[in-house]
Amino acid sequence: MTTDYEWAIETRGLTKQFGGFRAVDGVDLTVRTGTVCAVLGPNGAGKTTLVRMLATLLRPDDGSASVFGHDVVRDATAVRSLIGVTGQYASVDEDLTATENLIVFGRLLGLSRARARTRAADLLDEFDLREASGRPLKHFSGGMRRRLDLAAxxxxxxxxxxxxxxxxxxxxxxxxxxxxxxxxxxxxGTTVLLTTQYLEEADQLADRIVVVDKGRLVADGTANDLKSAVGSSTLVLALDDAESAVRGASIVERFTGAGVEVAPDARSLRSPFVDMTEVPEMLIALRSAGIRVAEIAVQKPTLDQVFFAITDLPDATSSEEGAA
Incomplete structure (x- = not known):
C-alpha cells in the first residue's frame, strides 16, 4: 500500500532550467507520509516549478524525484494515479455545471460513468456545493470555484x-x-504539499515548512524551529499609564539584561525575553514599586519576520515562464 512508504515525496538534486534561468536549483526534499509540508517563497522562487516536476507536468533537467517510491520520470503513469493537483487557477470548464465538471474529471481519470456520478454527488455534498450543482460555473463566486477545483x-x-x-x-x-x-x-491520511504566500496559512496548516528562494531550499523546519532561528522571543507588558511605563522600564531592564522599548502608546513595554524563571521576581519588583501590570505576554518572532530574514527580493530581471 502507498501509505506503507515512510516518505510520500523524495527528491535529490532536483533541477529545472529555462534558458539561462535556473528555476529549481538542486533541491533535496523529503515529505513524510500523512503530513502537511508547506513551501514558502517569493514570486519566482521556484515553488510552482517544483510542484510541476513532482506532478509529472515538467521533466527535471537533473536530479531525481519519487512519489511513494515511484520515479516521476520512469514511473510517471503510476505517479499520476497517486496524486491530485489543485493549481492557482481553477482547472474547470466555465460552461459546464458543477456536476458535469466533476463527472468529466472522473471519467478522464478512469472511473466508470456510474462511479463518476456517485463520486461527484459525494464531493458536492462534502464541499457544500449541492445547491449549486446544476449551475454553470460562470455564475460561481471565486470561493465556490476554488472549492470545486479542490473537489475535482x-x-x-x-x-x-x-x-x-x-x-x-x-x-x-x-x-x-x-x-x-x-x-x-x-x-x-492524505499527504499534502502546499505552496503558499500566506504565512498565516503555513503556520496554521503545516507540520513542516521549507523556504525556497531563487530555486534553492534555504530553510527547513517546523514553524517554531524557523521562528527560533530568527531571534529570541519578546516580553510585552501592558501597564496602567505612561508614568508607570517610564518607571517600569528600568525595573524590567534589570531582569532582562537588555534594552526596553516603550511602545508608541506610552503604556506598553517590550524587551527581548530570555529566562522565564525571572518573570515572577520581576513582577514582584514592579508591584513593590506601585506599578500594576494589566497584561503580560511572550511573543515569538512571526513567520513574516522569518520570511524576510531568510529570503531576498526576487531578481526583477528573472523569469520563470509563469511559475511562482
Missing amino acids: SLITNPPLLFLDEPTTGLDPRTRARMWATVESLVSG
Whole structure:
C-alpha cells in the first residue's frame, strides 16, 4: 500500500532550467507520509516549478524525484494515479455545471460513468456545493470555484495532494473554510504539499515548512524551529499609564539584561525575553514599586519576520515562464 512508504515525496538534486534561468536549483526534499509540508517563497522562487516536476507536468533537467517510491520520470503513469493537483487557477470548464465538471474529471481519470456520478454527488455534498450543482460555473463566486477545483482534485481519493496557492484571492472566511477541509483530509491520511504566500496559512496548516528562494531550499523546519532561528522571543507588558511605563522600564531592564522599548502608546513595554524563571521576581519588583501590570505576554518572532530574514527580493530581471 502507498501509505506503507515512510516518505510520500523524495527528491535529490532536483533541477529545472529555462534558458539561462535556473528555476529549481538542486533541491533535496523529503515529505513524510500523512503530513502537511508547506513551501514558502517569493514570486519566482521556484515553488510552482517544483510542484510541476513532482506532478509529472515538467521533466527535471537533473536530479531525481519519487512519489511513494515511484520515479516521476520512469514511473510517471503510476505517479499520476497517486496524486491530485489543485493549481492557482481553477482547472474547470466555465460552461459546464458543477456536476458535469466533476463527472468529466472522473471519467478522464478512469472511473466508470456510474462511479463518476456517485463520486461527484459525494464531493458536492462534502464541499457544500449541492445547491449549486446544476449551475454553470460562470455564475460561481471565486470561493465556490476554488472549492470545486479542490473537489475535482479529490475525485479518485489520491493519497498525495498538491495544493499550489489554493486560497489565492479568497476572502478570509472562505480561506478558513478551505483550511478546515485540508485539515480534515490530513486527519484521514492524505499527504499534502502546499505552496503558499500566506504565512498565516503555513503556520496554521503545516507540520513542516521549507523556504525556497531563487530555486534553492534555504530553510527547513517546523514553524517554531524557523521562528527560533530568527531571534529570541519578546516580553510585552501592558501597564496602567505612561508614568508607570517610564518607571517600569528600568525595573524590567534589570531582569532582562537588555534594552526596553516603550511602545508608541506610552503604556506598553517590550524587551527581548530570555529566562522565564525571572518573570515572577520581576513582577514582584514592579508591584513593590506601585506599578500594576494589566497584561503580560511572550511573543515569538512571526513567520513574516522569518520570511524576510531568510529570503531576498526576487531578481526583477528573472523569469520563470509563469511559475511562482
